[in-house]
Amino acid sequence: xxxxxxxxxxxxxxxxxxxxxxxxxxxxxxxxxxxxxxxxxxxxxxxxxxxxxxxxxxxxxxxxxxxxxxxxxxxxxxxxxxxxxxxxxxxxxxxxxxxxxxxxxxxxxxxxxxxxxxxxxxxxxxxxxxxxxxxxxxxxxxxxxxxxxxxxxxxxxxxxxxxxxxxxxxxxxxxxxxxxxxxxxxxxxxxxxxxxxxxxxxxxxxxxxxxxxxxxxxxxxxxxxxxx
Amino acid sequence: xxxxxxxxxxxxxxxxxxxxxxxxxxxxxxxxxxxxxxxxxxxxxxxxxxxxxxxxxxxxxxxxxxxxxxxxxxxxxxxxxxxxxxxxxxxxxxxxxxxxxx
Numbered sequence: 001x002x003x004x005x006x007x008x009x010x011x012x013x014x015x016x017x018x019x020x021x022x023x024x025x026x027x028x029x030x031x032x033x034x035x036x037x038x039x040x041x042x043x044x045x046x047x048x049x050x051x052x053x054x055x056x057x058x059x060x061x062x063x064x065x066x067x068x069x070x071x072x073x074x075x076x077x078x079x080x081x082x083x084x085x086x087x088x089x090x091x092x093x094x095x096x097x098x099x100x101x102x103x104x105x106x107x108x109x110x111x112x113x114x115x116x117x118x119x120x121x122x123x124x125x126x127x128x129x130x131x132x133x134x135x136x137x138x139x140x141x142x143x144x145x146x147x148x149x150x151x152x153x154x155x156x157x158x159x160x161x162x163x164x165x166x167x168x169x170x171x172x173x174x175x176x177x178x179x180x181x182x183x184x185x186x187x188x189x190x191x192x193x194x195x196x197x198x199x200x201x202x203x204x205x206x207x208x209x210x211x212x213x214x215x216x217x218x219x220x221x222x223x224x225x226x227x228x
Numbered sequence: 229x230x231x232x233x234x235x236x237x238x239x240x241x242x243x244x245x246x247x248x249x250x251x252x253x254x255x256x257x258x259x260x261x262x263x264x265x266x267x268x269x270x271x272x273x274x275x276x277x278x279x280x281x282x283x284x285x286x287x288x289x290x291x292x293x294x295x296x297x298x299x300x301x302x303x304x305x306x307x308x309x310x311x312x313x314x315x316x317x318x319x320x321x322x323x324x325x326x327x328x329x330x
Contacts (some may be wrong), residue, residue, distance in 0.1 A: 007310075034231050038231070043239065060234040069243075076253070080254035082274050100247060108278065185275075207276040211272040
């Protein structure tokens, strides 16, 4: 768990701007600090919070916000399934509690660990908890100092979130056999995005297409190897 | 420190929906022994999820983004330090003067 926490600390700076933005936007939408804490602490998924706040109304859009969270966070369902090698070692509240802390970057760090041959479920929880604590601190700072923190939306600092995932691709890369599925994922996601589909459809379509192509190739190769 | 009932209901709805997403995929996998094809897909999913997430973002960002992305990946491949790679990527974008798409 300490290893996961340390790994997460290394990228907390990269996630800080996003938390600030959520705090600022929450304040702009009239959410009190307590309401901001509750949303960030319980939902803990930045993009869905941002989208929900974009369509925020008075009174609060209960159905709209719930549906937005469901659709945008649907990408986490395959993540949980892909973490089976470490989650299979957990039971009861440890299992379902660890899943509650699942976020994109903790997922990426843990997959890199699994690929390096380490299967430690505590790593996932440690990384998730550090990111959660960092999230709460940054959201609070954003809410309290909303008037001071005026980062324009196009500020390069927001590239940090994409850069985190880009850098994490390096340890996840297993060699040339990844090339075909990854290329397919990129092409399909781009096509879905170009067709005007909003989140999460480009991500889900691209990820499923790439993974299906890779699986089809692997199984056909395996069948041929068995026949020989 | 107000807490309005409508806001609380919206937050709880979002939290429940998000937890269903977080736990649902694994719960489904655990409850049903998945076919071999799905097992093989799961091996490929992580990388594909991130590529599918990054490619549209980078494409709409333009050449400045592509250079910054290249710097980030190259730094990670050379030094293997996440914090350094992220800082280099942001610095590169800053220097080129690119801006995130709003």
